[in-house]
Amino acid sequence: MTTTDVRPTDVETLMAAARSAVPVLAANAGRAERDRRLPAESTAALRDAGAFALATPTRFGGLDADLPTTVRVISELGRGCPSSAWLVAVSAEAQPAFAPLMSEEVLAEFYADPDTRLCGAGNPPGRGRRVAGGVRVSGRWPYASGCEDAPWAITLAMVGDGEGPPEFAFLLTPTSDLDIARTWDTAGMRGTGSHTLVADDVFVPQARVLPLPTGPNGAPDPFAGRPARPLGGGVTLLAALVGAARGALDVAGSTLHERKPPMTQYDNLAASPGARHWFAEATHLIESAQHDLLVLAAEIDRLMAGPTLADRDTTTLRMRLNSLVQRCQEGVNLLLDLNGASSFAADNPLQRFWRDLHVGSRHVQFNPYLALENHAGLLATARPTQEAR
Template sequence: MVNKVLSTVRDLLPKIAARAQKVDDSRKISERTIRELSEAGVFSMLAPKRYGGAESDPVHFYEVIRAISAACGSTGWVASVVGVHPWHLALFDDRAQDDVWGEDQTTLISSAYAPVGRLTAVDGGYELSGQWGFSSGCDHASWALLGAMVVGVDGRPVDFMTVLVPRTDYEIRDVWDVVGMRGTASNEIVVKNAFVPEHRLKRNYETAQLSGPGQAVNPGPLYKLPFGSIFTSTVAAPCVGIVAGCYEGYLDVMRERVRLSLGGGRFSEDQFAQVAVARASSEIDAAILQMDRNIREMYELAVAGQELPLSMRLRARRDQVRATERSVEAIDMLFKTAGGNSLSRGNPIERAWRDVHAGSVHVANEPERALALYGRAAFGLPVEDNLI
C-alpha cells in the first residue's frame, strides 16, 4: 500500500528545510508548519478511524517521521512525539477519547511521562499536582498526557498512572533553551490541584500488559502493539532521519570540495573519507532495516491475532536503542570528516550533530538498561520492565 501521507509530506520538505534555521533560532516550530503537517495527515496516522484517523501501519508512520526529520530535526521530533499520542489515547476509556476528539478531531496532545505527579483520591476521581519537564510541542497541544503516582494515606506510592489533562488545567513555563533539538519547545508543565475524573486515567501496568479499555471500541491490530515498542521507536526514528538527511547533504557538499591543505586534492578521492562514508551509510541502513523489521513483524502478528512473544519485544527494544547509538556514531563520523567548515553556526551538519546528540539523551534512548534486559532474557533470567 502506498504511503499517501509520505507523498504529501515530500512536497512540504523543501519549505520545512528552509525554515529549519529559524526553528533552531526561535526555539519553536511555526503554527504554519504544524497546520501543514496536520492537513497532510501526519498527526492522524495512528489515530482511530472512528475519529477520522488512518490507523496506519506504524512502519509507514516512522517512514514519514524520518523524512521530516531529514529536513528539520526539531520538526521531525515534534511530529513524531505528538503524532504517537493519538495511538496512546486510543487505549484510554472511550469517554476520554471523546473529551479530546468529540468536537475537534484535529486536537493535538503533548506528553511528559515521567511519573513525578501526585494523585490523591477524591470523590469521583483524583486530585493532581506536579511539575513536569520536557513536554515536546506542548505549545501546539490542547491536552497533555502526564505521568503520576497514586499515593496512599501514608503518602507512599501505590500505583503509577498516565493522566489526561486539558490545557485549562495546567501552566506552560518557557524554560527550553538547550544545545540541540532547540525548536521542540519542550517546556515545563505545571498542575496545581486539578481534578481528574477516573476515565482520564490509565494504569501503566495495564498498558505494559497490552490491554486497555479503549480496545473495546478500537479493536484494530494497531492498538494491540506494545507501548514499549511504539513509543520508544517514536524517539529513535527522528535521530535516524536526521543523520540520514545529513548524510545526503554531506555527499552533495563534499563531492565537489577541494582541500587547500594536507597536500590538496579532491576530498572525494581521500580513502579515509570514503571509508567514513561507507561506515556512516552502513549504520544508517542497519538502524532503519532493524527497526522497520521489528515493527513490521509485530504488526503482522497483531493483524493475525497472534500473541507477541517477549523475545520479539525485547529485540525491538534492543534494536531501537542501537538505532540511536548508530545514529550518533554516523553523525560523529560525518561531523569529524567535514572539517572546520562544519563548526559554523547554521551549518546543516553542525545542527544535525547537535540534534542527534540531544535526541539520544532521552531516557527511552538510553542503551545500557535496554540492552541489559535483552541480555537477561538471553541468559534465561526473569525480565520485567514497562518499556518492553
C-alpha cells in the same frame, strides 16, 4: 489530509506529502531551535502533510496508519527538522498508548480535531485528591515535548481520598488548564520545546481520570495485555533519529563536489579516494539503518497484535533498537570528519542534525547500558537447549 483507509497507493501519497513538507521544515529549523518551539509555518506544513493524523482512528477522520507507514513518514520529516519529526513521533506513540484507557465519550472529545496532538510526562507523579465529580491535582512534569502547542496533556498522579492508600492514575487535561514553565534549554532537539507542565489545584473531571490497568503481579501496568506497545513507541521515536542521520547525509552529499579537501591538490571531496570511501561508509551505515528501521517496525507491528511477549524477545528488540541508534551516530560522525571544523559553524545545518541526533538518542527508550544489562542477564540465566549441548 484524511482518509478512511491507508491503502498502499495512499501510503505513497502520504510519503509524497511528507517529502513536500521537508523544505518548509528545513527552512524553519533554525528558528525552531532559537524559539524552542516550532514556528507556525512548520506546524502548518506537518498538518497539511497529514502527520498529526497518523495515529487518529479512521472513524474520527484520521489515517490510523500502521507502524511501518508511521515510521516511514517520520523518518522522512526528520530529514528537514528532527525536532519537528520528534513531536510527530511523540504524539503518534502516545495516542495509541493511552486511547485504549479512554471512554467513548472522552475519545470523541479528544479526537474532535483529527489532527489533535498529545503531550505529557509521568515522572515525578503529581498529587491528586478526589473531590465531587473528579480530581484536583497539583504537580510539575518536565520533558513534555510540544506542550506549548499540543491541545491535550497526559500526566501521572497519585490520587487519594484521604482514607485508603492513594492509587496511580493518568489524567487527561487540556493544556490550556495548565501552566508551562519554559525549562527546556538543551544542546539539541531544542525545537521540541520539551518544557515543564505545571498544575496548581487543577480540576480534572472524573471521565478524564484514567485508572491504570494492573499486570499479572497486581502492580499498575499501563500496557497490561499489550507488552509490545512500548517497543512500538521506541521505534516511532527512533524514526526521527534515523531521519536526522539522513538529513545530515543529504547536507554532506550536497557539498561532495564543492568542498575541497584541505592541504591537497584535489578539486573537491569527490576526487579524493579517501573521501569517497569515507562518504561511502557513512552512506552505508545510514541507509542500512533506514532499511532495518522499516524491517524492525514491521516486526514490532505484528507483535503488537498479541497479548504476550517473551522476555528474550523484548531484550533482543531493545538491542536492535540501540544498534540502529549507534549506526546513525557512527555514520554522522564520519560525515563530520569529512567536512571538518566548518561542520560546526552555527549556520551549517550539519551540526544541528548531529546535536539533535545525540540528544534524542539519550531518551529513556534508548538507554544502552540498561538494554545490554537486561539482555546479558537473560542470556546468562537461560537454560541451554538440547541442540546447543
